[in-house]
Amino acid sequence: MAQPKEIFVRLDRCLGCHSCELACAVEHSQSKSLYSAISEKPTPQSRVYVEWVAPDNRLPVLCRHCEDAPCMHACICGAISRTEEGVVLTNTNKCIGCWTCVMVCPYGVIGRHLEEHKAYRCDRCPDLEMPACVSSCPTKALVYRTVDDFSKDVRKVASREMLSGEGG
Amino acid sequence: MAGDNGNSNKSTDPAVQEMIAKAESLNVATVWDRYEAMQPQCGFGDTGLCCRNCLQGPCRIDPFGEGPDKAICGASADVMVARGLDRAIAAGTAAHSGHARHLAHTLLKMAEGKAKDYTVKDGAKLRAVSTRMNIPVEGRSDNEIALDLAKAALADFGEKDTPVMWAATVVTKDRVKVLTDLGLVPKGIDYEVSEIMHRTIYGVDADAVNLLLAGLRCGVADLAGCYMGTDLADILFGTPTPVVTEANLGTLKADAVNIAVHGHNPVLSDLMITVATDMKEAAVAAGASGINMVGICCTGNEVMMRHGIPSCTHSVSQEMALMTGALDAMVVDYQCIMPAVVNVAECMGTTIVTTMDLCKITGATHVEFSEEAAAEKAKETIDIAIQNFSRRNNKPIDIPEIRTPVVAGFSVEAIVAALSKVDAEDPLKPVVDNIKAGNIRGVCLFAGCNNVKVPQDKNFTVIARKLLKENVLTVATGCGAGALMRHGFMDPANVDELCGDGLKAVLTAIGEANDLGGPLPPILHLGSCVDNSRAVALAVAVADYLGVDTDKLPVVASAAEAVSEKAVSIGAYAVAAGLPTHVGVMLPVLGSPLVTEILTDKVKDLTGGYFIVDLDPESAADQLLSAIDERRAGLGL
Numbered sequence: 001m002a003q004p005k006e007i008f009v010r011l012d013r014c015l016g017c018h019s020c021e022l023a024c025a026v027e028h029s030q031s032k033s034l035y036s037a038i039s040e041k042p043t044p045q046s047r048v049y050v051e052w053v054a055p056d057n058r059l060p061v062l063c064r065h066c067e068d069a070p071c072m073h074a075c076i077c078g079a080i081s082r083t084e085e086g087v088v089l090t091n092t093n094k095c096i097g098c099w100t101c102v103m104v105c106p107y108g109v110i111g112r113h114l115e116e117h118k119a120y121r122c123d124r125c126p127d128l129e130m131p132a133c134v135s136s137c138p139t140k141a142l143v144y145r146t147v148d149d150f151s152k153d154v155r156k157v158a159s160r161e162m163l164s165g166e167g168g
Numbered sequence: 169m170a171g172d173n174g175n176s177n178k179s180t181d182p183a184v185q186e187m188i189a190k191a192e193s194l195n196v197a198t199v200w201d202r203y204e205a206m207q208p209q210c211g212f213g214d215t216g217l218c219c220r221n222c223l224q225g226p227c228r229i230d231p232f233g234e235g236p237d238k239a240i241c242g243a244s245a246d247v248m249v250a251r252g253l254d255r256a257i258a259a260g261t262a263a264h265s266g267h268a269r270h271l272a273h274t275l276l277k278m279a280e281g282k283a284k285d286y287t288v289k290d291g292a293k294l295r296a297v298s299t300r301m302n303i304p305v306e307g308r309s310d311n312e313i314a315l316d317l318a319k320a321a322l323a324d325f326g327e328k329d330t331p332v333m334w335a336a337t338v339v340t341k342d343r344v345k346v347l348t349d350l351g352l353v354p355k356g357i358d359y360e361v362s363e364i365m366h367r368t369i370y371g372v373d374a375d376a377v378n379l380l381l382a383g384l385r386c387g388v389a390d391l392a393g394c395y396m397g398t399d400l401a402d403i404l405f406g407t408p409t410p411v412v413t414e415a416n417l418g419t420l421k422a423d424a425v426n427i428a429v430h431g432h433n434p435v436l437s438d439l440m441i442t443v444a445t446d447m448k449e450a451a452v453a454a455g456a457s458g459i460n461m462v463g464i465c466c467t468g469n470e471v472m473m474r475h476g477i478p479s480c481t482h483s484v485s486q487e488m489a490l491m492t493g494a495l496d497a498m499v500v501d502y503q504c505i506m507p508a509v510v511n512v513a514e515c516m517g518t519t520i521v522t523t524m525d526l527c528k529i530t531g532a533t534h535v536e537f538s539e540e541a542a543a544e545k546a547k548e549t550i551d552i553a554i555q556n557f558s559r560r561n562n563k564p565i566d567i568p569e570i571r572t573p574v575v576a577g578f579s580v581e582a583i584v585a586a587l588s589k590v591d592a593e594d595p596l597k598p599v600v601d602n603i604k605a606g607n608i609r610g611v612c613l614f615a616g617c618n619n620v621k622v623p624q625d626k627n628f629t630v631i632a633r634k635l636l637k638e639n640v641l642t643v644a645t646g647c648g649a650g651a652l653m654r655h656g657f658m659d660p661a662n663v664d665e666l667c668g669d670g671l672k673a674v675l676t677a678i679g680e681a682n683d684l685g686g687p688l689p690p691i692l693h694l695g696s697c698v699d700n701s702r703a704v705a706l707a708v709a710v711a712d713y714l715g716v717d718t719d720k721l722p723v724v725a726s727a728a729e730a731v732s733e734k735a736v737s738i739g740a741y742a743v744a745a746g747l748p749t750h751v752g753v754m755l756p757v758l759g760s761p762l763v764t765e766i767l768t769d770k771v772k773d774l775t776g777g778y779f780i781v782d783l784d785p786e787s788a789a790d791q792l793l794s795a796i797d798e799r800r801a802g803l804g805l
Contacts, residue, residue: 015215016207016208058208138230
């Protein structure tokens with residue numbers, strides 16, 4: 001079975017421009033256009049959150065689609081399930097808005113839609129090859145890769161650093 | 169620190185800290201809350217790598233090099249950054265010179281007999297400035313001269329046969345040559361602002377060096393606007409002489425009608441001071457002890473310098489004056505007025521009165537000012553405050569019991585007058601001799617604003633403390649002066665604690681020669697932000713005395729907590745005049761290593777001046793001191 005892709009964050013790259021948030025909201029709008037999405041009801045919501053860590057670090061945080069997802073276990077009405085591709089989804093028809101998933105999520109990335117009275121989170125943009133946040137990131141702080149590929153890149157950098165240390 | 173309330177990361181002023189705590193307890197959002205809500209701020213804007221100058225944009229260039237390395241039009245990071253900086257300089261120039269133009273129109277209307285509430289308050293300065301402008305003064309009345317001077321001032325805005333006279337006649341002869349050789353003499357003040365807008369539009373100037381030179385030329389036009397603003401204000405309202413007054417929120421009075429004048433131009437506020445004295449009875453009739461006028465920002469500096477009106481607070485803490493609940497009206501003209509004052513005022517029961525057509529704020533009461541009916545309009549705004557006082561109904565107010573003594577009013581004329589008490593024949597000699605002897609190591613100008621990114625006043629006070637101990641003679645303008653005055657740097661009683669022995673001796677000698685019974689204050693207050701021209705005038709006088717150009721003097725400048733684009737344009741003319749110029753917050757230029765290098769290094773080969781960008785006040789002070797020492801060595805001192 002092929003390795004599924006995940007959305008990874010390269011921690012040193014985010015400039016805090018919020019482009020990912022805008023793109024996510026637009027992708028989860030009816031019109032899928034920024035100009036129209038701004039005035040749409042229900043209001044399109046972003047599912048990625050750019051956080052600020054003082055004094056000057058920024059970081060986009062979004063659903064990790066945990067293999068052993070606490071939200072899925074905790075959901076009392078069985079609204080949360082995992083797709084074959086490993087994406088954890090909330091079925092809004094079943095969601096009763098009890099926010100148990102919010103309580104147990106270790107990342108705080110499940111939102112409450114005030115107009116729809118439902119929980120929402122990253123759905124990995126099922127209509128797109130590449131999630132909107134990843135495409136929108138001007139510094140490539142967000143990448144969409146398999147664990148293998150991402151780790152291999154990290155290993156490459158680490159190897160270079162170890163060797164440069166060795167060579168003095 | 170006592171009274172800190174955990175807000176020392178927001179402001180180092182205990183009165184402001186007290187009001188921040190009050191705002192928190194009442195759930196009133198202030199600039200610090202909005203700053204927090206704005207995090208993270210966009211790194212592209214922060215680095216100058218964002219361009220919205222055309223409708224194909226916005227464009228952003230990836231400083232990490234993985235994303236786009238050019239705008240859609242092909243502009244490089246260097247071009248994008250230089251364009252953005254130029255537009256900031258143009259905006260700052262437009263603001264200072266807009267202020268000056270307003271005064272020129274007022275002078276013209278006065279001379280034509282259309283503005284009866286204004287007169288020439290300083291005939292000697294009218295004649296001195298007019299002579300500098302080649303306007304005949306012998307045997308002519310004030311009004312005749314003023315008419316010509318007002319027309320000369322207005323002529324300096326457009327292109328004409330001569331360059332901008334308020335630039336060409338206010339620097340040293342050598343500097344005129346330097347600026348001419350570099351093509352940095354402005355053709356007209358408005359001309360340069362307009363030309364920046366032209367050259368930075370889609371598809372025009374795409375050479376970073378050429379863009380930066382144009383920015384410097386616009387900076388020289390900004391000097392002209394500032395200088396004209398000071399000259400004309402002195403003529404119309406009087407050239408400042410030393411005054412004793414106070415600063416901080418404790419200058420508000422619980423039982424009086426408290427009116428804060430806020431903004432920049434003395435054209436209305438100066439009249440309000442006079443009119444308020446005549447309206448005491450109306451205030452008393454409303455149950456108040458009288459009318460208490462206080463200043464905020466540079467309008468506050470203008471009325472402090474000329475009338476000794478206390479300064480309430482400055483810049484980033486303007487909302488805190490409202491948080492006291494004791495302000496009955498805040499009367500604003502233009503520049504640096506946070507729109508948020510309307511929201512805080514609504515919570516606290518203050519009326520915000522806007523007075524200028526170009527500066528209306530939704531939610532404020534607008535009283536359209538006109539020079540023709542100036543006193544009447546001043547009365548109208550004061551009436552609003554009195555009415556509002558009668559609605560106070562003993563509602564609780566909190567005035568922090570914090571006031572700092574201030575000696576202000578140091579125009580160049582006042583400084584020279586004080587020095588001539590030491591040496592009547594040769595007034596500059598005592599200062600220059602002390603610089604030569606090393607009792608005064610150099611001179612530093614503090615200017616600019618308070619930036620929410622810096623704990624209020626921290627950069628100013630840390631740098632000033634260090635420089636004073638190192639015997640640097642220090643002057644201040646704008647909200648930099650406001651910061652320093654609130655922390656006691658303009659109280660002569662603190663000279664002993666703050667100043668090094670050499671400086672202490674000089675300040676004491678001048679003070680005693682003037683029968684002050686003590687020294688001058690540690691830092692001399694030169695006035696508002698247009699009054700940075702006074703610092704230039706002082707530097708030019710010392711340079712002429714020594715027979716060198718301004719770029720050889722041990723004189724530095726620091727905008728330690730800059731906010732406004734006006735600070736950027738002032739920085740540009742300080743660099744054009746040859747001064748090492750510190751900025752204590754990040755300029756949006758880091759996205760271009762080339763522009764950064766030019767501003768902080770290469771420009772030195774052209775004008776002698778350069779920017780020092782350092783966010784750490786301790787090391788900034790060291791850099792300023794080494795810049796001073798480098799200049800001293802250059803002079804063989």
